[in-house]
Amino acid sequence: MxxxxxxxxxxxxxxxxxxxxxxxxxxxxxxxLDDSYALLQAYETALTVNRSTSELMDVNDAAGIKPVAVSDSTYQLTKLAIKTSQENFGFNALIGPLVKLWKIGFSGANVPPKEAIASQLSLIDPTQVELDDDKFTIFLKQAGMQLDLGAIAxxxxxxxxxxxxxxxxxxxxxxxxxxxxxxxxxxxxxxxxxxxxxxxxxxxxxxxxxxxxxxxxxxxxxxxxxxxxxxxxxxxxxxxxxxxxxxxxxxxxxxxxxxxxxxxxxxxxxxxxxxxxxxxxxxxxxxxxxxxxxxxxxxxxxxxxxxxxxxxxxxxxxxxxxx
Missing domain, CATH: 3.10.520.10 (ApbE-like domains)
Structure with a gap:
């Protein structure tokens, strides 16, 4: 046997x-295992910020304009990420604008000017995110803000x-x-x-x-x-x-x-x-x-x-x- x-x-x-x-x-x-991979792909499709369209990209594209409704799982993960970010120990789900400024690990990596760095700090404030538990909506209050769950996804x-x-x-x-x-x-x-x-x-x-x-x-x-x-x-x-x-x-x-x-x-x-x-x-x-x-x-x-x-x-x- x-x-x-x-x-x-x-x-x-x-x-x-x-x-x-x-x-x-x-x-x-x-x-x-194939079912597991299909599940992974479904989450990646919703959560990625490396494609032109996804649930998170819809949120980012509407920054400073309007709240965007997302799926239950995307909302709950975002809620955890924002709550954690607001503890201010270093984790920050909104740090995307700074990452794109430095580009470390990508082509065009550079040390940005101090003025450019300073200008991005207001865009990574986790208190500037509005979450609606009833409607499952996410609103980034300032234009240019970017939600990125890569550190937790x-x-x-x-x-x-x-x-x-x-x-x-x-x-x-x-x-x-x-x-x-x-x-x-x-x-x-x-x-x-x-x-x-x-x-x-x-x-x-x-x-x-x-x-x-x-x-x-x-x-x-x-x-x-x-x-x-x-x-x-x-x-x-x-x-x-x-x-x-x-x-x-x-x-x-x-x-x-x-x-x-x-x-x-x-x-x-x-x-x-x-x-x-x-x-x-x-x-x-x-x-x-x-x-x-x-x-x-x-x-x-x-x-x-x-x-x-x-x-x-x-x-x-x-x-x-x-x-």
């Missing part, structure tokens, strides 16, 4: 501007794929949206049932891990300064812009990885911890946020909330610290 618990279905797709890797164990079928979509898998009876699998990981259930290919999660070396090409972490069901998401850079006049600028200053946020961190219950929470927490400039003395794991890994520019790895026995250093040129 076939060992269904260890049966593996895997497919690779392209979406959200990245590679999508879906792996399911047990009795899952290829059609289940992958996590939201990963969570919705997990919901689909639960409805289909898929008890374990890996949802990898361009490095945004969601690990569902136990890992049937390991006797201890724990997943092995590689932590990217921020100083080398993608795919090189410096740590391996054993962990149960979770989402693992990393924010780093190493993939989208602008080098000019002897200086290097990364793409994580500070909405308070309009410039890349400067600290000693190369990357932050968080382990959370939901993937959308991981997206938020990586930003929160990056702008906190490292682990805080009073940081404690919660029922939603399990642990975090900070990698500094001086090659120190700081571990919070994870057991030393579950963390394996793969490159001894890094210094390992448990907080």
């Amino acid at each position: 076939e060992d269904l618990a260890h049966k593996t279905i895997h497919k690779t797709y392209r979406g959200l501007g990245t590679n999508i890797y879906l792996t399911a164990f047990g009795s899952a079928k290829v059609s289940d 992958k996590g939201y979509i990963a969570d919705r794929i997990q919901d689909l898998w639960a409805a289909k009876g898929i008890s374990s699998g890996m949802i990898n949206l361009g490095g945004n990981l969601l690990l569902k259930g136990l890992a049937p290919h390991h006797p201890d049932g724990l997943w092995r999660i590689g932590i990217q070396d921020p100083f080398t090409k993608r795919g090189n891990s410096i740590l391996s972490v054993k962990y149960g069901p979770c989402s693992a998401v990393t924010s780093g300064i190493y993939e989208r850079l602008l080098k000019t006049n002897g200086k290097t600028y990364h793409h994580i812009l500070d909405p308070k200053t309009g410039y890349p946020h400067e600290n000693n961190l190369a990357s932050v990885t968080v382990f959370t219950k939901t993937s959308v929470q991981a997206e938020i927490e990586t930003t929160r911890l990056f702008f906190a400039d490292g682990p805080q003395p009073d940081w404690q794991p919660t029922s939603e946020v399990y642990g975090a890994i900070f990698i500094t520019k001086d090659r120190t790895i700081q571990i919070c909330g994870l057991e030393p026995a579950d963390v394996f250093l793969l490159d001894d040129s890094f210094k390992l610290e448990f907080k």
